[in-house]
Amino acid sequence: MFSYRHAFHAGNHADVLKHTMLIAILRHLTQKDAALMVVDTHAGAGLYRLDGDYAGTSGEAADGVLKLAMAVSPAGKGKPAALPDPAPILQDYLDMVAGFNKAGELKVYPGSPFIIQQLLREEARDKLKLFEMHPTDSKALAANIAQLQAGRQVAVARADGFEGLKAFLPPPSRRALVLIDPSYEIKSDYPKVSACIQDSLKRFATGTYVVWYPVIPRPEAHELPRRLKTLANQAGKPWLHATLAIGQGEGAVHIPGEREHGPGLTASGMFVINPPHTLRGALQVALPQLVNVLGRGRGQGQSLEASG
Incomplete structure (x- = not known):
């Protein structure tokens, strides 16, 4: 159950998509004065070394954040950058990573907890609740968060995020962002995500819910976005669905115990319920650029659809 470690995959193409969208969503939500409650149901260790043993083993960041960063930098003396005019949300993402x-x-890659914390506002009394069940990662997460000295702004719990989330919905401020991105290492994660969204919409229908999932040859993975779309439509809530596929690459390295998320992962998706109205337009510019920069050949591409 606990073989999955996100440290192997930090900064890969899936993280680029997930964190680019997460930052864009948070930028929009923090424009309002009222306090925001953010819940990360599967927080991981929070902070990762790209030159460490885990990330170095898979080298996935080379096809993700490192490749994107190189593309926006000048290629050399007198040579223009491969992506001289990145979409604003991509530049915002790269600036965030560079800040660490x-x-x-x-060399350091911030996971969702650290990205979120950077965007929280003390004056608005925004709060972040982090859940992580992996025994090693939960310990590392607590230690990493302690270094922030964020006080009551951030709370860490070694508990099931699917269950722990229920206690925070609805939040006192009536404003919430929930990020759900389990490892999907076991099949039960897929129905758990659907059940969590269904329950959350009943508890707090106006929250913004963000679900990441791997696009893999498994029926449950293809059914999940369809199920989420149905739940959003039944609740009468707007939704947005984006996918990014970088295509087949050469020289994949198998990591023992990493059945679903090894270096062979070539695509992932993000499903957002109650998305900011600005997100679709921002992604229409960013997604084609990501394919151009990160694409590796056969199977590369992107998709974007939204309700309404």
Whole structure:
């Protein structure tokens, strides 16, 4: 049950998609004065070394954040960048990651907890609740968060995020963002995500719910976005669905115990219920750029659909 470690995959193409969208959503939600409650149901360790043993083993960041960062930088003396005019949300994402590194370096990658915390507002009394069940990652998460000295702004719990979320809906401020991105290492994660969304919409229908999932040859993975679409439509709530596929690459390395998320993962999706109205337009610019930069050949592409 606990073989999955996100450290192997930090900064890969799936993280680029997930965190680019997460930042864009948070930028919009924090424009309103009222406090925002953010819940990350599967937080991981929170902070990762791209030059460490885990990320170095898979090298997935090379086809993700590192490749994107290189594309927006000048190729050399007198040579233009491969992506000289990145979409604003991609530049925002790269600036966020750069903020965790020394100038000219990219050795540290912030997971969702650290990205979210960077965008929380003290004056608005925004709150972040983090759940992580993996024994090693939950310990690392608590230690990493402690370094922030964020006080009551951030709370960490070694508990089931699907169940723990229920206690925070609806939030006192009536404003919430929920990120759900389990490992999907076991088949039961897929129906758990659907059940969690169904329950959450009953408890707090106006919250913004963000679900990440892997696009893999498994019936449950293809059924999940269809199920989420049905739940959103039944609740009468708007939704947005984006996917990014980088295509087949050469030289994949198998990591023992990483059945679903090894370096062979070529595509992932994000489903958002109650998305910001600005998100679709921002992604229409960003997604084609991501395919152009990160695409590796056969099977590469992107899709974007939304209700209404």
